[in-house]
Amino acid sequence: MGPRAFRASLGSMFAPSVLVSAGLAALCAAVLAGSGSAQLGNPWAIGEPLPDLRLPTIDGDTLALSDLRGKKVILIEFASW
Amino acid sequence: MPVWHRETAAWRKSGDVQLIGITQEQHPDRCRLFAQWQGIDWPILWDPFNLTGSVAVPFGVAIDEHGVVREAVRDVGRLAETFVGKRFDPPADAERADLFAPEPRGSLTPEHFRALEALLWKGEAAMNDSIGALERLAAERKSDPALLFHAGVARRMRSDSTLARSGDFQAAIDHWAGARRIDPNQYIWRRRIQQYGPRLDKPYPFYTWVQQAREELRARGETPVPLRAELTGSELAGARRGFDAASDGEAPDPDGKIHRDAEQLVALETAVAWDTSGKSATATLHVTLRPNALRDVHWTNDVEPLCVWIGDGGLPEGWKASRRLLVHADPAAETSAEVRHLDLELQLPDGAPAGRLSGYALYYVCEGATGECVFRRQDFTVELGGS
Numbered sequence: 001m002g003p004r005a006f007r008a009s010l011g012s013m014f015a016p017s018v019l020v021s022a023g024l025a026a027l028c029a030a031v032l033a034g035s036g037s038a039q040l041g042n043p044w045a046i047g048e049p050l051p052d053l054r055l056p057t058i059d060g061d062t063l064a065l066s067d068l069r070g071k072k073v074i075l076i077e078f079a080s081w
Numbered sequence: 082m083p084v085w086h087r088e089t090a091a092w093r094k095s096g097d098v099q100l101i102g103i104t105q106e107q108h109p110d111r112c113r114l115f116a117q118w119q120g121i122d123w124p125i126l127w128d129p130f131n132l133t134g135s136v137a138v139p140f141g142v143a144i145d146e147h148g149v150v151r152e153a154v155r156d157v158g159r160l161a162e163t164f165v166g167k168r169f170d171p172p173a174d175a176e177r178a179d180l181f182a183p184e185p186r187g188s189l190t191p192e193h194f195r196a197l198e199a200l201l202w203k204g205e206a207a208m209n210d211s212i213g214a215l216e217r218l219a220a221e222r223k224s225d226p227a228l229l230f231h232a233g234v235a236r237r238m239r240s241d242s243t244l245a246r247s248g249d250f251q252a253a254i255d256h257w258a259g260a261r262r263i264d265p266n267q268y269i270w271r272r273r274i275q276q277y278g279p280r281l282d283k284p285y286p287f288y289t290w291v292q293q294a295r296e297e298l299r300a301r302g303e304t305p306v307p308l309r310a311e312l313t314g315s316e317l318a319g320a321r322r323g324f325d326a327a328s329d330g331e332a333p334d335p336d337g338k339i340h341r342d343a344e345q346l347v348a349l350e351t352a353v354a355w356d357t358s359g360k361s362a363t364a365t366l367h368v369t370l371r372p373n374a375l376r377d378v379h380w381t382n383d384v385e386p387l388c389v390w391i392g393d394g395g396l397p398e399g400w401k402a403s404r405r406l407l408v409h410a411d412p413a414a415e416t417s418a419e420v421r422h423l424d425l426e427l428q429l430p431d432g433a434p435a436g437r438l439s440g441y442a443l444y445y446v447c448e449g450a451t452g453e454c455v456f457r458r459q460d461f462t463v464e465l466g467g468s
Contacts, residue, residue: 044133044142044150049172053133055126056201058109058116063124068099069148072165074089076141076154077103077133078082079272080115081287 044075083119085141088157093123097165105131105138105269107237107276111288114306118294129238130197130231137268145169193218193228200235205242211235219256226263230270233257241310243374245420250352250367261357271357278354279363279426280318287316314424315354315365330405332390333443339458346378346446346455347371351463362429366391366463368407370421370442379416381445381454386411389423391440393460399430400438416447429465438463 044050054064065073085100092098102125104112109127116125141154143164149172151164196214199207215232222228233256240249257274261267275282291312295305352367368389372378380387387409391402403426412419429436439462447454 044153046142046150046152048150049148050142050144050150053126055103055128055132058104058113058125058127061124062202063101063126065101065148068101070146071099072097072146073099073101073144074085074141074154074157074160074164075101075103075144076082076085076139077105077135078139079104079106080082080112081285081290 085157086119086121092165103128103133105129107234108310110306110308114294117306118298129234131269135269147171197231200238205244208239208242208244212239226260229256229260247348247350250350254352254354274354274357277313277315277365279356279365281361281363282356282358288312289317313367313422333388334458339443339456342457342459346373346448346457347444347459349442349459349461351461353465364427365424366427367422367424372418372446377449379418379447381416381447382411383415384445387421387444389440389442391425393439393441397436401428436465438465
């Protein structure tokens with residue numbers, strides 16, 4: 001089984017609210033606590049497992065980062081402007 | 082983004098890499114239009130609440146097959162050497178890490194999560210309850226800027242929905258401004274205000290690409306993704322270094338003879354977004370008009386266009402306005418029932434960042450498909466309380 005960041009089992013075992021809550025808690029806690037963000041200016045910390053995150057896509061689907069386990073991923077945060 | 086799309090094309094095609102986007106934009110359909118225009122075929126997650134906690138964008142990271150963040154991407158092309166062609170060992174503590182659930186150490190309570198989650202997945206069905214919860218929590222925890230930002234996003238969501246209430250847009254701006262006052266270094270939050278704010282405060286134009294995108298898509302034979310909330314003037318305006326004041330012009334109803342909209346055929350709402358830099362008392366005044374759907378009210382587009390006059394009786398002493406008369410570009414259709422928006426910029430004299438402004442809107446509307454069409458005036462007053 002993969003690391004915490006890619007908890008595929010969570011996605012199928014828990015209700016969506018639990019998954020989202022836990023993932024977001026970790027992410028937002030990292031920001032609020034300042035961990036990770038100090039290194040990159042953003043919450044993703046180098047060398048650390050990526051916290052899971054489940055969000056809607058702009059097309060109305062849903063995607064959890066844990067769905068991508070086993071793949072190399074380039075994740076880009078951006079705005080269309 | 083086109084650079085990332087282009088530079089990673091071969092890796093994506095071979096399956097070596099999955100590219101994922103996350104956008105924090107308030108309006109996801111604008112990013113959909115952008116993706117359509119650019120031919121982007123990889124998933125883009127919508128994170129209007131900025132749940133990733135990012136402080137600025139664009140920002141990219143490379144994540145290995147074990148889910149470990151390997152590097153912040155500053156040069157996509159360089160990833161061929163440092164990431165794509167490289168094998169990574171699983172982290173030594175992978176099994177241990179796997180046993181630990183993420184620990185919610187921050188101030189995001191389960192109720193807070195539930196409200197955001199409901200807004201993201203249930204939309205209008207959960208909107209009123211979620212806004213109520215977020216604003217109650219924000220009132221209880223006044224020092225939590227994220228709650229304020231989230232409440233603002235939710236209010237703006239409702240402002241764009243069929244559940245829109247008068248004051249939603251202003252409440253959104255006020256919540257965002259409150260969040261920014263607590264944490265002025267959060268640029269995702271700052272940009273959200275600037276998007277609707279005055280040009281003097283703009284780091285760059287926000288959506289000037291939209292017109293080009295629509296033209297090019299139509300030329301390609303495609304129908305551009307429709308935008309639920311049309312772009313406002315301030316979102317399309319380029320940045321400015323100075324304030325361009327308009328001459329007074331002529332009031333369209335100087336004697337106030339046009340009948341008032343006593344039947345409330347149109348709901349008029351104003352919102353003020355102040356300059357976030359604090360360098361000048363400059364603001365964008367938004368005027369939004371919604372035909373009364375319960376009475377099946379439609380705009381009549383084949384007569385004089387909807388207009389708004391600002392500063393009825395003159396502007397207060399020392400105030401400047403970028404325009405006094407705002408004229409809406411009505412659609413070609415004979416009738417329509419869309420939400421309409423007009424905006425202008427105001428500059429108040431130094432030391433007096435507050436005051437009252439009056440104005441009115443003039444519009445032709447019909448009630449029902451075969452109902453009577455009338456020309457009506459609606460007066461309004463805006464209190465500018467300063468930033």
